[in-house]
Amino acid sequence: MAGFRRLYVGIFCYVLCITLVSDGSQSVGNVEQQEITWGKPNTDTARFDDDNPLNVTAMVGQQAILPCTVINLDKKDVSWIRQRDLHILTVNIFTYTTDDRFKVYHPEDSDDWHLEINPVTFRDAGVYECQVSTSPKIFLPIQLSVDVQQARISGPREVFIQNSSTIKLTCVVNTHSENVGAVSWYRDNAELDYDSPRGGVSIEIEKTPVRTTSKLFLTRAGKNDSGNYSCVPQFADSASVLVHVVNGEESAAVYKARSSCVTCDPRVILGIILLMTLMSFLWCP
Structure with a gap:
């Protein structure tokens, strides 16, 4: 009986593996071939x-x-x-x-x-x-x-700035040309106004044939400057970073451990569950 169980499990595992591999191969290799009619070389026809x-x-x-x-x-x-x-x-x-x-x-x-x-x-x-x-x-x-061009803000996705210091954010857009359009900066949902009464807000723009760089500076940062900052190019996807303005004694307390989510192909997960179920059945008395 135990030998029959092992044979059954072996056959099932083999079929499952072949199915998973073949499905993955089909999804990767399913590229439509286009028919081309070039015309006749070495003739006077088009x-x-x-x-x-x-x-x-x-x-x-x-x-x-x-x-x-x-x-x-x-x-x-x-x-x-x-x-x-x-x-x-x-x-x-x-x-x-x-x-x-x-x-x-x-x-x-x-x-x-x-x-x-x-x-x-x-x-x-x-x-x-x-x-x-x-x-x-x-x-x-x-x-x-x-x-789609993708903007990227240098550094971690969450930063902590000391109160009264300067917020410095650098946004880079890699591209095949210099045309990424205007680059705007937002805090939460409001565009930053360089002429606002707050003052101390400035940007620097640098363009090369392969990238556009926008640097944002906010001097004398205070609690009200905390928020989600976004770099928004006209012809590229935006990038964001969360900024916290903290006092010195708060620095050690603001760090929080975060768990990461690992994604996996659903077919692989299903296969693992089935294999675990069969293995438990195999070793049951």
């Missing part, structure tokens, strides 16, 4: 440039350029189609959408028919097709991925 990239990544609020280079176009038409709704965006240099963010970049006498989207929104992510009116038609799908 075709796409072999070096045309198929994946483009842009940042929310910035410009996206979807490349399409057509060789031997002759008198054929070039169109851009949005795949999710089959909407015709452009034909040659003409735009066929009321959304004025879309237009074609085509220098005179060039082979380039790039689609420009400016500014990009998160909803613009997806597949766009550059089509040429040959017979049969050739088309080139371009995958547009849209990322």
Whole structure:
């Protein structure tokens, strides 16, 4: 009887492990393959440039350029189609959408028919097709991925400042360009007013091609300056830090231990519970 139980548990564990692994593989590897019709090389018929990239990544609020280079176009038409709704965006240099963010970049006498989207929104992510009116038609799908820039405030997420000292907060936004828009600072839900009667509020802005840095300074910090401070760029997700202004004798008492929550794949948790149940059944007399 015990041998039968061990055999049953072994088979069950094997099937469970195979199921978990196969499910995880399917979730990771489920990438849709797009069909591409390039045209015929080494001929006089229209075709796409072999070096045309198929994946483009842009940042929310910035410009996206979807490349399409057509060789031997002759008198054929070039169109851009949005795949999710089959909407015709452009034909040659003409735009066929009321959304004025879309237009074609085509220098005179060039082979380039790039689609420009400016500014990009998160909803613009997806597949766009550059089509040429040959017979049969050739088309080139371009995958547009849209990322959201993320602000980050240096240091811990909760800080303690001595009364009458200066609050110094540094916010960094990593980006592919200098355009993150205006960067504002908030305490709780109110934007900080640099001309307020409180005084002593100032910021420093530094921009490079790869990041924007905003530094906030509040001199002579008092109890009323405690709160949740947020760095809010126009074209990036905000970041926050909780600031406590404390007296010297309070410094040792304000620290509180916090528990962290560890997340786990629900399938793994279910598998562990089932295995523990079966092991307890196995060793029962």
